[in-house]
Amino acid sequence: MPVLPLSAGLPETGFLRLPQVLEFVPVSRATWWRNVARGRYPKGVKLSAACTAWRVEDIRKLIASLADVDEKEGAPSLSADAVHSAPHP
Numbered sequence: 001m002p003v004l005p006l007s008a009g010l011p012e013t014g015f016l017r018l019p020q021v022l023e024f025v026p027v028s029r030a031t032w033w034r035n036v037a038r039g040r041y042p043k044g045v046k047l048s049a050a051c052t053a054w055r056v057e058d059i060r061k062l063i064a065s066l067a068d069v070d071e072k073e074g075a076p077s078l079s080a081d082a083v084h085s086a087p088h089p
Contacts, residue, residue: 015053
């Protein structure tokens with residue numbers, strides 16, 4: 001069975017909340033926020049005082065860049081199966 005592109009489950013446009021983002025980028029919440037602060041991951045958009053979301057387009061770019069890094073380093077690339085089955089620390 002062919003492996004679907006990692007971003008196949010993402011909508012074309014719109015916003016994702018953090019739990020949705022972490023379905024595609026298998027890191028802990030703390031790691032996600034640390035990488036946002038360091039500029040490695042995209043900054044979110046404040047939709048209200050207590051609500052941050054990320055543009056789907058930014059998440060697609062992040063997934064593509066992470067896949068490129070994996071391929072260059074010879075590490076197994078992120079597949080849809082690996083991401084959806086990876087536990088969130």
